[in-house]
Amino acid sequence: MHKFLCLLLAGITTACASDSGESGHKDPGAATASHGGCIADGGGALQAQLRGALTADLNWSNDHMQCEGGARPDGKGLRVTLAGPLPEAAAGAGEKKPARQLRFIFGIDFHDQAVGRAQALPTNVTVILEGEGRMFATRGSDRCAVESLERRPLEAEGGQYERVHVRGYCTEPAAELAGDARLLVPTFEFTGRVATGDAP
Numbered sequence: 001m002h003k004f005l006c007l008l009l010a011g012i013t014t015a016c017a018s019d020s021g022e023s024g025h026k027d028p029g030a031a032t033a034s035h036g037g038c039i040a041d042g043g044g045a046l047q048a049q050l051r052g053a054l055t056a057d058l059n060w061s062n063d064h065m066q067c068e069g070g071a072r073p074d075g076k077g078l079r080v081t082l083a084g085p086l087p088e089a090a091a092g093a094g095e096k097k098p099a100r101q102l103r104f105i106f107g108i109d110f111h112d113q114a115v116g117r118a119q120a121l122p123t124n125v126t127v128i129l130e131g132e133g134r135m136f137a138t139r140g141s142d143r144c145a146v147e148s149l150e151r152r153p154l155e156a157e158g159g160q161y162e163r164v165h166v167r168g169y170c171t172e173p174a175a176e177l178a179g180d181a182r183l184l185v186p187t188f189e190f191t192g193r194v195a196t197g198d199a200p
Contacts, residue, residue, distance in 0.1 A: 038067040038082075039163065039193050041156055046082050046190040048104070050127075052173055053136065053181035058102075060084040069164070069194035077109045077121070080164065080192055086129070101130040104188075106166070108146050121146040123168055127183055136174035136183040144170035144185070154193065165191045 038044025044062035060082075069080035085099035107124035122141035128134070138144055146168035154161045167189040173182035 037061075037063040038065050039154070039191075041154075043163065044191055044193070046084065046104075046188070046192075048188040048190075049186045051184045051186060053176065053183045054086070054127075054129075056086060058084070058086070067190075067192035069192060071197060072107060077107065078164070078194060080104075080106045080108070080166070080190075080194060082106075082190055082192055083130070100132070103128040103130055106146075106168075106188075107141065108149065108166070109141050110149075121149060121168075125170060125174060125185055125188075127174060127185070133178070135177040136181070137177060138170065138172070138174045143172040143174070144168060151194075153196075160196055161193050162196060163191065164194050165189075 039062055042062050044060075044065060044067055046058060046060040046065060048058045050056045050058065065082060065084035067080070067082050069078060071077075072079045081103065083101060083103040086102040087099055105126040105128070107126075109122045109124075123144040123146050124138055124141045125144045126135065126137045128136075146166050148165075148167040150165045151162045153159055154163050169187050170185045173184040175182060
């Protein structure tokens with residue numbers, strides 16, 4: 001697991017560096033955000049509490065976040081990625097520090113891929129501070145759970161995507177990959193977009 005998280009962090013860091021460099025390549029997520037954010041017809045959102053290594057009450061709206069996801073490689077659940085700003089406190093004299101970029105990866109365990117509702121689903125949560133080399137992971141699905149999950153087809157996108165609404169919580173903190181810090185996400189709720197089996 002440790003080796004996998006190291007490779008994941010290295011890949012994300014490399015991708016962010018190449019996207020923000022002068023090579024002329026654009027960040028696909030940023031391009032998506034400029035054309036309607038998380039979901040093209042609106043409605044994407046995330047509310048989450050962060051306590052411990054980071055303290056914030058996040059309230060992301062559709063136009064200011066990115067989202068993607070789909071079935072997990074083993075077919076037993078969903079993997080949903082959401083990215084957006086981590087607001088900073090005022091720096092004094094009316095100035096604010098620039099927002100940092102935060103990325104969540106939710107690995108939700110379940111076997112039934114049918115559209116509809118589900119409850120009490122074990123969930124793995126990873127939180128990444130992009131560009132800073134910091135990653136927090138629960139390293140298992142017994143510390144967090146999704147208590148409500150609803151999936152509906154996005155008809156405007158030809159049936160290739162679904163809108164997902166998720167509400168859940170964590171009872172234990174995620175551990176920092178390269179340090180001793182801990183990060184608790186007591187509650188989270190989001191609406192995002194995931195690909196169906198036929199979507200790229």
